Amino acid sequence: MLVSTLLVLLMIVPGLALFYGGLVRAKNVLSILTQVLGVTAVAILVWVGWGYSLAFDAGGPFAGGMSKAFLSGITGQSASATFTAGVGIPELVFVCFQMTFAAITAALVIGALAERVKFSAILLFSALWLTIVYAPIAHMVWATDGLIYGWGALDFAGGTVVHINSGIAGLVGVFFAGKRIGFLKEATPPHSLSLTLIGAGLLWVGWFGFNAGSNLEATGGAAIAMINTFVAPASAMLAWLGAERIFSGKASLLGGASGAVAGLVAITPAAGTSGVLGAAVLGAVAALGCYWFVGRIKHQLKLDDSLDVFGIHGVGGIIGSLGTGVASSPLLGGFRPADYSIASQTVIQGQAVAVAILWSAVGSAIVWALVRYSIGLRVAPDAEREGLDITDHGERAYNL
Numbered sequence: 001m002l003v004s005t006l007l008v009l010l011m012i013v014p015g016l017a018l019f020y021g022g023l024v025r026a027k028n029v030l031s032i033l034t035q036v037l038g039v040t041a042v043a044i045l046v047w048v049g050w051g052y053s054l055a056f057d058a059g060g061p062f063a064g065g066m067s068k069a070f071l072s073g074i075t076g077q078s079a080s081a082t083f084t085a086g087v088g089i090p091e092l093v094f095v096c097f098q099m100t101f102a103a104i105t106a107a108l109v110i111g112a113l114a115e116r117v118k119f120s121a122i123l124l125f126s127a128l129w130l131t132i133v134y135a136p137i138a139h140m141v142w143a144t145d146g147l148i149y150g151w152g153a154l155d156f157a158g159g160t161v162v163h164i165n166s167g168i169a170g171l172v173g174v175f176f177a178g179k180r181i182g183f184l185k186e187a188t189p190p191h192s193l194s195l196t197l198i199g200a201g202l203l204w205v206g207w208f209g210f211n212a213g214s215n216l217e218a219t220g221g222a223a224i225a226m227i228n229t230f231v232a233p234a235s236a237m238l239a240w241l242g243a244e245r246i247f248s249g250k251a252s253l254l255g256g257a258s259g260a261v262a263g264l265v266a267i268t269p270a271a272g273t274s275g276v277l278g279a280a281v282l283g284a285v286a287a288l289g290c291y292w293f294v295g296r297i298k299h300q301l302k303l304d305d306s307l308d309v310f311g312i313h314g315v316g317g318i319i320g321s322l323g324t325g326v327a328s329s330p331l332l333g334g335f336r337p338a339d340y341s342i343a344s345q346t347v348i349q350g351q352a353v354a355v356a357i358l359w360s361a362v363g364s365a366i367v368w369a370l371v372r373y374s375i376g377l378r379v380a381p382d383a384e385r386e387g388l389d390i391t392d393h394g395e396r397a398y399n400l
Contacts, residue, residue, distance in 0.1 A: 001093045001094075001097060004208075004213025005209065005213065006209070007205065007206045007207075007208060007210070008097070008101065008210050009103075009206075010202055010205065011202065012104045012107055012206075013040055014202060015199050015203045015205075015206050016104065016107055016108065017036040017037065018196070019195075019202075019203060019257075019261075020032045020033075020110075020114065022190055022191065022193055022198075022199060023111075023306075024114050024115055024190070024191065025115065025188060025191050025387070026192075026387075026397060027386070027387025027388070028114065028388050028389060029389060029397035030396070030397045031115070031387075031393060032110070032111075034119065034392075034393055035107075035122050038122065038123050038126075039106050039123070039126045040103045040107060042106070042123055043102045044099060046102075046127055047102050047130070048095070048099070049069065050066065050069045050070070050131065051099075051102055051131065052068060052071070052135075053066050054066070054131065054135035055098065055136075055138040056094075056142070058143075059143075059145065060145070061140065061145065061147035062136055062139065062147060063136045064139050074092060074095065075092075076090060078092070079091060080093070080216075089216060101158060101162060101210075102130055102134055105134055105161070105162045105166050106130055106166075108162070108163075108309060108313055109125075109166045110122055110170075111308075112169075112170025112173055112307065112309035112310060113170070113174060113177045113306065113377075114306040115180055115188075115306055115384070115388065116178075116180050116181075116306075116384050116388075117377050117379070118375070119392045119393070121376065124374075125367055125368065129169060132363045133165065133360055133363035133364055134161075136363075137161050137165055137359055137360065141153070141160055141161050141352070141356075148351075148352045148355060148356075151348050153348050153351070154273055154345065154348075154349065155321065155324070156214055156225065156268070156269055156272040156273060156324075157210055157225070157269065158210075158214075158268050158269070159321035159324065160321055160352055162317070163268060163313040164318055164356045164360065165317075165360045167310040167313040167314020167315070167317055167318075168310070168361050168364060169364040170309035170310050170313075170314070171309075171310040171314060172360075172368060173368050174303060174310075176365075176368040176372050177378060179302075180384070183302075183304045190254065193254055193257075196254065197257055203261060203264070204233060204264065207229055207268075210268070211229045211267070211271040211272075212225040212226045212229065214271065215272055224335060227276060228271050228274055228279040229267060231267075231280050231283065232263040232264065232266060232267035232279040232280065232282060233260040233263035233264045233267070233283060234260075234263070234280075234283070235263060235279070235281075235287075236260060236266065236284060236287035237256050237263065237287070238259070239285075239287040239291075240255050241256050243288060243291045258290070258294070258312060259291070262283075262286050262290040262291075262316045263283035265316035266282050266283055266287075266317075266319055266320030266323065267283060267320065268317075268320060270324035273334055273335050274333075275332050275334045276333060277332050278327030278328065278329070281327065282320060282327045285319060289319050290308075293315045298311055318357075322349050322353060324345075325348070326346065329342050379392065
């Protein structure tokens, strides 16, 4: 669990930072890197302050209590309330593991508003959003007294908590922040796909801590999550590249990286319950769904989701969470009881998805509004044209 926790941290810094950093224009590289770094620090402090307690302390169906605020009563000898085969892990390890989940979820959101939002606004948003939106959804899904947990929804490693949640928050944020100057009028190609590939590779490596670590023990359950974390992104990558080859004539590096991430997103909720065949199908279906949204629907809607946070994490998370009901079936090699019902489980999955979307949409709108009407969201137009690296941070990524 110590290693898995550090692998998830690797996903954020440097994995997600480099993935996002390569996708923005050169004048905004340091801005997005610094935002990811800053959000990580905010998430750590919010989590140990009150986030963990709101998420995992005993409470009601929507949120936990505050008896564990600032980790009150938790020592090196405290055992986590989460047990497998009667064996607990130190609660501080569980705190740290879940802390990295909170950090990467908040960091994912900022990609939707890249290149136009103030650093201070991002930090304030993260602190408020983790409190109002993330911690309650984590409680609903993973705490034993949570609403969605009680329904019997399957979310092994965060399809609703992490991906749908961040995708919806990013989508709502786009409407509050508005479009970038020159959107659909000026070309905004990624400045370094090499950095993006390095980031994608680190995300994939770190995802083994994310998925296999969610088993909380080095047992067969972790092995199932591990093999699925190989298979789903591989299938998704080839599906995305194949779609690109058919519809645009070229199979791109960006497409391959995007497909792999889409597959990782989709398998997250099913990682510990899906069979290998189900993982392969789920990854491919999610990749095609994300490709369709990013390549067509996004442009029809004129949606300036800068780095496709909703297009990949939101859409992929919805497909993955709903598809978990199918992929987990023993008919596809899934690891559920013989009397498992695809139909009834998929209905439960749909209910969980609906609650996650609604809570994230309403909560995120409240938080973005608070930020916008208090300290403001957008940088000045001249600052946006010059680039946030200089105007927000006084540095350049490349001094040529």
